[in-house]
Amino acid sequence: MRLTQKITKLFHPDGYRSAVAGVKRIAYPLSASEFMEKLDREGLERIREKYAVPGEKVAAPKYLDVAEWMPTNVKRVRDIRLFRAPPVQRVLDIGSGAGWFLFIVKCLGHEPLGLDIDEEPIYRETFALLGLPRVIHRIEAHQPLPILGAPFDLITAHMTCFNRRPDGSHWGPDEWMFFLDDLAKRLSKTGRLHLDLNPSPDGSHMAPDLREFFVKCGASVDRRRVLWRNGAR
Numbered sequence: 001m002r003l004t005q006k007i008t009k010l011f012h013p014d015g016y017r018s019a020v021a022g023v024k025r026i027a028y029p030l031s032a033s034e035f036m037e038k039l040d041r042e043g044l045e046r047i048r049e050k051y052a053v054p055g056e057k058v059a060a061p062k063y064l065d066v067a068e069w070m071p072t073n074v075k076r077v078r079d080i081r082l083f084r085a086p087p088v089q090r091v092l093d094i095g096s097g098a099g100w101f102l103f104i105v106k107c108l109g110h111e112p113l114g115l116d117i118d119e120e121p122i123y124r125e126t127f128a129l130l131g132l133p134r135v136i137h138r139i140e141a142h143q144p145l146p147i148l149g150a151p152f153d154l155i156t157a158h159m160t161c162f163n164r165r166p167d168g169s170h171w172g173p174d175e176w177m178f179f180l181d182d183l184a185k186r187l188s189k190t191g192r193l194h195l196d197l198n199p200s201p202d203g204s205h206m207a208p209d210l211r212e213f214f215v216k217c218g219a220s221v222d223r224r225r226v227l228w229r230n231g232a233r
């Protein structure tokens with residue numbers, strides 16, 4: 001990238017935020033190798049033998065490429081500023097997938113809980129391998145989450161799929177308002193919500209009216225991420 005492009009990018013709000021995130025990452029060093037060492041490599045190999053698809057970049061077997069996904073999730077943990085316990089944080093990850101994010105959360109001394117549908121045997125097996133708890137539940141628009149126990153300090157959702165309508169379009173402000181109201185009841189008074197949205201069929205992560213809705217709720221929003229603190233409304 002040419003210098004002029006880099007400078008233009010820096011002065012764009014998203015470019016500025018990503019530069020700040022870069023500085024924060026340097027200020028909070030966390031290495032994937034620490035968590036790789038704690039993995040049951042033989043157990044992972046047994047799962048890989050059953051399900052790995054070389055070169056897969058879209059479907060669930062892609063998450064078995066731990067050399068790619070562990071660093072990705074370390075970056076997520078750093079960006080969210082989830083530090084080592086104490087204090088112990090209760091963390092709910094929605095659409096928890098293979099569980100790499102929650103594995104790091106657990107290794108840092110926190111209390112992880114996954115929530116997912118139970119359609120993918122890979123996720124079932126990786127959660128068992130990583131010794132992570134998971135609630136099986138299908139999120140549907142305008143339906144509350146099940147009872148999940150004590151309030152959470154942090155709720156996350158990465159590369160979300162639960163927010164798709166039957167026609168493939170993505171939830172708008174109406175569905176998100178119900179969901180946010182419900183999540184607010186599950187968060188502690190100072191609890192945080194981090195969303196990282198998958199792109200819609202048109203390639204955009206957030207329609208303008210949805211972005212406006214999140215901002216009105218008091219969230220900080222970049223291209224695909226939404227950071228919201230309980231009580232911000």
Ligand SMILES: C[S@@+](CC[C@H](N)C(=O)[O-])C[C@H]1O[C@@H](n2cnc3c(N)ncnc32)[C@H](O)[C@@H]1O
Pocket residue numbers: 094095096097098115116117120123137138139140157158159160161162163
């Ligand atoms: C693209 S994967 C992302 C996995 C993980 N969050 C990550 O970023 O590595 C989407 C996840 O959402 C889950 N999911 C899809 N529809 C869902 C729904 N209606 N309710 C709950 N989870 C859902 C999938 O099973 C999968 O775990």
